[in-house]
Amino acid sequence: MLQFSGSPRKSFFFFRLNTCFDLLIYFWFLFWFLNYKVFQFDPITFLPFTILVIYVSFFQKP
Numbered sequence: 001m002l003q004f005s006g007s008p009r010k011s012f013f014f015f016r017l018n019t020c021f022d023l024l025i026y027f028w029f030l031f032w033f034l035n036y037k038v039f040q041f042d043p044i045t046f047l048p049f050t051i052l053v054i055y056v057s058f059f060q061k062p
Contacts, residue, residue, distance in 0.1 A: 025057045 032050060 025053055028053050 028049075
């Protein structure tokens with residue numbers, strides 16, 4: 001949907017939304033941010049899932 005020119009590593013920081021998986025990552029971080037700022041949930045409970053999402057997002061095949 002959104003295409004940015006540049007290296008794949010750099011385009012990650014612009015939330016490269018060309019696959020459903022990238023949308024899932026984007027909404028997960030949005031959900032995590034809202035829980036931390038709005039609902040004041042303990043962010044440590046989301047830590048394992050957040051690490052998994054970051055790992056898969058950086059090492060997914062292009």
